[in-house]
Amino acid sequence: MNEFISASPEETRSHANTFAKTLKRGDIVALIGELGTGKTEFTRGLCDYFECGSRVSSPSFAIVNTYSGRFGDNHGEINLYHFDLYRIKSMDELFGVGIEEYLYDDGICILEWADRFPELLPRHTQTVSFERLSENKRKIAVSKKSELAS
Numbered sequence: 001m002n003e004f005i006s007a008s009p010e011e012t013r014s015h016a017n018t019f020a021k022t023l024k025r026g027d028i029v030a031l032i033g034e035l036g037t038g039k040t041e042f043t044r045g046l047c048d049y050f051e052c053g054s055r056v057s058s059p060s061f062a063i064v065n066t067y068s069g070r071f072g073d074n075h076g077e078i079n080l081y082h083f084d085l086y087r088i089k090s091m092d093e094l095f096g097v098g099i100e101e102y103l104y105d106d107g108i109c110i111l112e113w114a115d116r117f118p119e120l121l122p123r124h125t126q127t128v129s130f131e132r133l134s135e136n137k138r139k140i141a142v143s144k145k146s147e148l149a150s
């Protein structure tokens, strides 16, 4: 477990940028924490690292947003799949969009509110938890192994 206290949205993005360096193709990142704790802000930092160049916002209606970025020394293409499970009511909605294909793709899957459907998460899922300490302070805890997946 690696804990970090962020004092601003910029620091949260920059922490995400550092974390992104450790990511590999096929990785799955579960972002857990209450409303407004910085999950989308952290996703922005991940997308910046992979040079996705798109505006990142929570995929509330589409279920998933796909951002195309660059990976590794040869700058090959990599897809980042950004899910927000907050409004999802059943696993069927997720199977409806073919979530398994995203989870087992060679891109990187980022799931806000992944704790809503822990049974969905493969064993290699990494967890990043967010806690609000004050108006601008957030505790961000990165755990290498999923605490959610069974």
Ligand SMILES: Nc1ncnc2c1ncn2[C@@H]1O[C@H](COP(=O)(O)OP(=O)(O)OP(=O)(O)O)[C@@H](O)[C@H]1O
Binding pocket: 006, 007, 008, 009, 010, 011, 012, 033, 034, 035, 036, 037, 038, 039, 040, 041, 042, 058, 086, 112, 130, 135, 136, 137, 138
């Ligand atoms: N240290 C910080 N890190 C991240 N966000 C911060 C921080 N301090 C203040 N904020 C503010 O908190 C809010 C975080 O919003 P964000 O959309 O990232 O949260 P979220 O966890 O994705 O929420 P939701 O569950 O609604 O999707 C933003 O308005 C941001 O400006």
Ligand SMILES: [Mg+2]
Binding pocket: 039, 040, 041, 058, 084, 112
């Ligand atoms: Mg969000």
